[in-house]
Amino acid sequence: MQTFLGLDYNLWWFIVFGAVISGYAILDGFDLGAGSLHLFLNKEQSRRIAMNAIGPIWDGNEVWLVIGGGALFAGFPVAYAAIFSAFYIPFMIFLVGLIFRAVSIEFRSKEPWPWWRKAWDIVYCSASIIISLSLGLMLGNVVEGVPLDSNREFSGDWLSFFNPFAILVAITTLALFMMHGAIFLTMKTENRLFVKLHVLANNFIIFFVVSFVITTLYTLLYIPHLSDFFRSHPLYFLIPLLMTLSIANIPRQVKIGKYRFAFISSAITIALLLIMVALEVFPYLLYSPQRPANSITVYNAASSTRTMKILLIMALIGTPLVGVYTSFVFWTFKGKVKLDEMSY
């Protein structure tokens, strides 16, 4: 097998895919979170400011999902085919959620009527919650594994996706995004709205820590094989350790009013969580607990080495470009939100 800097291409592409998914979770995470807490804000003006805080950037954040989908399709087509046909129903609901969320942001402030805005606020908030929950639900099932047949295709029942572990992961994801989104909004708001979001951020930190602890306990007690990797590689225990410190740092920074550091901490938390997940599942992309031989791995699901090389070249050219203009856009819209005539 050919290697690049000592690692084979399949592993490289797994790392790239993981990085894209982490980028998506960190970036879209805060705008999904901001959407999920939307109805906690009562005043029309507050809701407009919260929506305009993500206004110029949510679209760019969602592109990471498109890149992630492309990265999986291109690098691991067998996994792409199996995962999306297996998660058919939850995924369709997720997609419809994405449509409604996009148009509710676009439509809400186009008309002045209170009933119109209230209706779109409800659509926006519930779509954000449904998207976050279904992302978590699918992640939970991928981590746990689903039944696969000898053609590496799904052979289970879609109702089994709603199992306790996956539901716990779904709730934890929602809590994580709400915390992340509330912290983001504290950076973008002023006065009474800001005070309100400060309080909300603290509440969502508690929500997240509680659901995270329950999910971890459940995993250790009922799905012990997921921690195999950390039992056999004690050095890597550094990662959960760092993650715990990073979680602990979030309320600390919120308390002293350093919201930017709190936001960075919650972003690091998301990244470390996904790194842990990646270490636990590797080399499986979709594990089949009943028949491990049917599992989809980064080796049996991959494109040709030539394609992997082309993809890596694309990533090497594309990533700095995306980095440059993403930072430029974020820099342009830094600071507190000011509504103007082009606002939503």
Add this chain to the structure above:
Amino acid sequence: MDVEILARVQFGFTIGFHYIYPPLSIGLGLILVILEGLYLKTGDKIYEMAVRFWIRIFALIFGIGVATGIIMEFEFGTNWATYSKYVGDIFGSALAAEGIFAFALESGFLGILIFGWNRVGPRIHFLSTIMVFFGSLFSAVWIVVANSWQQTPAGYHIVGEGLNARAEITDFWAMVFNPSSVDRLLHVWIGAILAGAFLVLSVNAWYMLHKKHLEIARPTFKIALTVATIFSLLQLFIGDRSADKVAQYQPAKLAAMEGHYDSSAVADMYLFGYVNKKAETTTGVKIPGGLSFLTHGSFKAPVTGLRAFRPEDRPSQVNSVFQFYHLMVIMGLAMIGLSLFGCWLWWRKKLFDHRWLLWIFAWSVMLPQVANQAGWFTAEMGRQPWVVYGLLRTSDALSKVVTANQILFSLILFTIVYIVLFALFLFLLNRKIQHGPVDYGTKEPIEDGNRRDNPLLEHEQAQ
């Protein structure tokens, strides 16, 4: 019902609905670049008001384009799992390139385009407008490359057999520049620019009919008319080149487009007509030997007909391919005729004198939309029964684990959602057009408690 039919209907429906929006974004993108460029050059407020108005329309169209486009990327995996495995090496890399090189550019700068007027200088804003336009052009590149590879595969070899067979890239650039990519890309780009130009023509014609915003409507109309004329004429040549490629690489599709069955006979070109699939005959108004001339440069040369292919290798809906193709051509000719007539009146300084002509322009927005849809239906139905021409049949490309009921569920779901979406889109588009290009010229940020932020006051104002 049959899984294959349902999956095809769902794909056709969702992609057809999606394809209303991205072409409009590309075409409007060009108009925005022209208008803003003129504003920077002349400093004329008229252009600033026009560009700000069209940015609002652009934002609405772009939003729905993104939302419906994400569905498409994942529909390959959900409904066409076997296809995804088969072409992942190739199609996947094109999609990945699209995300990283096109969408990221487009969506990033879109924020500045829409919300950045008061945050960046005019030059940076103009740069963002250009970047959004480039991003939308690039996004067409990769998806058309991927689709063209399905029409004229190149730069690959097949690995494995049966269920595990798949295409792998042997030569990336040969895959990208497969025989039909360039011509089809140009064809799609021009179609998209026409969609944008005719939308602008239509809205401004409507303003003139209602004697509104004349000082903005007239210059914008002339700009759009110039764009429409240049590109509708260009499309004639590019479209012909595209058809040449079909003749060369997909003879069954070409034969279906003109309903031509007999390989030893001269092929006619129909203006309109009807194909009887059972009797294998085509009737209608025709130019005898027209297709022979276009294909081989001679009115006497025979052209490969459908009978040269086994029945299971022929497009299954020959008459539909024929009709969609002719619909596209008629729409294209109508765009050329209308824009040339407009230019002639412009030259005679009578462009805005005829109300009936303005009414035609007001409805002309439908021409490129119908042409774009009909063109894609021709391309995709003409490729049947193959999903990858000559390599993979559509009936073999499905997801094995997805049942008809699941597809039916999602089809009903998408139908309801898209009908609601389309109604809302038309409603809001209409409201924006009614509102017109006024009030967007102010540069002062609106303070808290300003009347615009009070929905009740604004409602009164609107009345």
